[in-house]
Amino acid sequence: MSDTRFISFSGKGGSGKTTTMSLFLSAILRRNIFKEILVIDADPDANLSETLNIHVETTLGEVLDKRKKELEGPAAAGTKLRFLIWDSIGHGNGFDFLVMGHTTGTGCYCSVNSVLNEVLVETVTMYDLVLIDFDAGIEHFSRRSGNPSDTLIITCDPSRLSFDTAKRIKRLIEELALPYERQFLMGCRFDQNQKALFNGLAEEVGLEVLGMIAYDAEIATKNLLGEDLLSLTPDNPSIKTVQGILKQLVPDSETI
Amino acid sequence: MGQEELILAAAAAYFSGKGYYVNTNFTVPGTQIALDLVAVLPKMRELKPRLKMGFAPTGILVHLLDGDWIPFERIVDKTGFDTNFVGEALTEAAQNDWVEIDIHKEAARCRIKNYKIPARECVLAFLGTQNFTEKLDTARALEGCYHKAFFIFPYSLDDRTTDQIALMGGGIIKYHQTHGVFQELMPAQTFDIESIKRYALIVEKVLYDNVWVMTEEII
Numbered sequence: 001m002s003d004t005r006f007i008s009f010s011g012k013g014g015s016g017k018t019t020t021m022s023l024f025l026s027a028i029l030r031r032n033i034f035k036e037i038l039v040i041d042a043d044p045d046a047n048l049s050e051t052l053n054i055h056v057e058t059t060l061g062e063v064l065d066k067r068k069k070e071l072e073g074p075a076a077a078g079t080k081l082r083f084l085i086w087d088s089i090g091h092g093n094g095f096d097f098l099v100m101g102h103t104t105g106t107g108c109y110c111s112v113n114s115v116l117n118e119v120l121v122e123t124v125t126m127y128d129l130v131l132i133d134f135d136a137g138i139e140h141f142s143r144r145s146g147n148p149s150d151t152l153i154i155t156c157d158p159s160r161l162s163f164d165t166a167k168r169i170k171r172l173i174e175e176l177a178l179p180y181e182r183q184f185l186m187g188c189r190f191d192q193n194q195k196a197l198f199n200g201l202a203e204e205v206g207l208e209v210l211g212m213i214a215y216d217a218e219i220a221t222k223n224l225l226g227e228d229l230l231s232l233t234p235d236n237p238s239i240k241t242v243q244g245i246l247k248q249l250v251p252d253s254e255t256i
Numbered sequence: 257m258g259q260e261e262l263i264l265a266a267a268a269a270y271f272s273g274k275g276y277y278v279n280t281n282f283t284v285p286g287t288q289i290a291l292d293l294v295a296v297l298p299k300m301r302e303l304k305p306r307l308k309m310g311f312a313p314t315g316i317l318v319h320l321l322d323g324d325w326i327p328f329e330r331i332v333d334k335t336g337f338d339t340n341f342v343g344e345a346l347t348e349a350a351q352n353d354w355v356e357i358d359i360h361k362e363a364a365r366c367r368i369k370n371y372k373i374p375a376r377e378c379v380l381a382f383l384g385t386q387n388f389t390e391k392l393d394t395a396r397a398l399e400g401c402y403h404k405a406f407f408i409f410p411y412s413l414d415d416r417t418t419d420q421i422a423l424m425g426g427g428i429i430k431y432h433q434t435h436g437v438f439q440e441l442m443p444a445q446t447f448d449i450e451s452i453k454r455y456a457l458i459v460e461k462v463l464y465d466n467v468w469v470m471t472e473e474i475i
Contacts, residue, residue, distance in 0.1 A: 036299060036376060071475065080473045086304055096300055115475045125275025126300045126376065 004124050008132040011155035012165035016188030020155050021133045022051040022229040023242040029094045034129040037095040041133050046099050048133050053228030058088045059101025064112045068105055081115045152180040155188050166205045184210035211245040213238050260383055263431055264292055267381055267408055270438045271295035277466035285457045293381040296462040302374030309352040313345045314460040318453040320368040328364040375459035380405040396424050400450030
């Protein structure tokens with residue numbers, strides 16, 4: 001029976017996790033190794049939709065607010081939360097897309113959150129692969145609401161602070177016994193000359209290095225112009241790097 | 257509740273817990289073929305439109321799956337249903353954007369629109385404790401309409417029975433009632449879908465029934 005595979009991306013804000021995840025999605029779509037893919041943007045500063053050129057109509061946070069408000073009314077009318085959650089899933093070219101967002105109301109969200117968790121667990125089983133873009137990770141991890149994931153990739157840019165965040169994420173995973181079976185560190189925007197330094201810092205964090213993406217002027221330009229990263233050509237060096245990493249992470253023998 | 261019903265209910269919960277949409281004691285639409293359990297893994301992208309457009313009238317639409325424009329009279333012949341019923345169903349299907357209707361040479365004809373089967377996987381499960389041979393034949397006969405078939409037993413099997421199941425590509429699940437555990441002793445072979453029509457009929461019915469159940473949710 002089918003098992004859903006999870007690849008989550010975390011790291012300090014601005015460390016390149018959204019870009020890295022977009023590159024992974026691009027590489028996955030090009031290799032055509034998963035049929036049903038769900039991409040979840042769980043970063044409160046959600047901007048993955050822009051790098052994937054997806055129009056987001058509503059977030060899960062907005063859906064929860066709406067349903068909670070309805071349930072506080074005289075009659076519990078309105079569309080059931082399950083169907084509102086399904087409605088909030090957008091469809092891209094070869095993948096589905098969900099933005100977590102955040103709730104804005106006050107009071108108790110226990111009942112709607114409980115349904116949300118239940119429906120999300122059921123919903124992800126409809127997919128072969130779920131890619132999740134977390135924020136720095138700590139928020140989700142400390143609430144223990146992270147999904148069981150077989151791979152966690154923590155991104156680091158060339159700053160000491162991003163390695164400190166990676167250490168904190170790793171410590172939290174251990175303390176909370178979160179079910180990330182494979183954890184890796186990935187460098188973003190590093191110069192090849194900094195490889196030894198990156199590897200040394202990764203060793204201090206205590207995570208296996210998955211790879212390093214060099215500074216890429218084409219990506220930087222696209223990010224500045226607000227263009228999507230799925231339109232990068234196959235000869236883009238970062239795409240090539242990620243394709244190589246993906247081969248290690250998901251060998252042909254494990255594809256469907 | 258008898259032993260068989262109990263195992264079937266537990267098996268339904270087992271598959272349901274894995275995200276499948278399940279029907280027990282299922283009759284394949286348009287046939288007398290009885291199945292103990294059908295488990296369908298839906299595709300979100302195809303399930304969602306059905307909530308807005310309504311589920312496709314699969315009993316009629318399957319006859320349009322093959323090709324281009326089909327004359328209305330031929331659809332009526334193929335379904336075996338009453339002309340008025342087919343006409344009403346197709347008109348509603350056109351309103352819901354499942355089909356387009358056109359008048360060609362003074363006769364109505366229909367063509368399917370945007371129809372995709374809303375499932376990733378369809379699994380059959382049979383209780384092996386009753387009518388085993390008959391169920392083995394059913395699984396063989398339906399090959400091409402499902403991806404995997406399992407036989408469930410609450411006890412260990414002899415080699416002969418194991419071989420019979422293995423030979424038809426089925427899997428074996430042992431149910432340990434004391435522990436509530438379904439143990440996959442032998443994996444099932446994955447079959448390609450060859451009979452799209454029957455496959456569509458099965459999965460649409462299972463999904464429809466399950467979504468209907470979901471509408472009872474309060475939150």
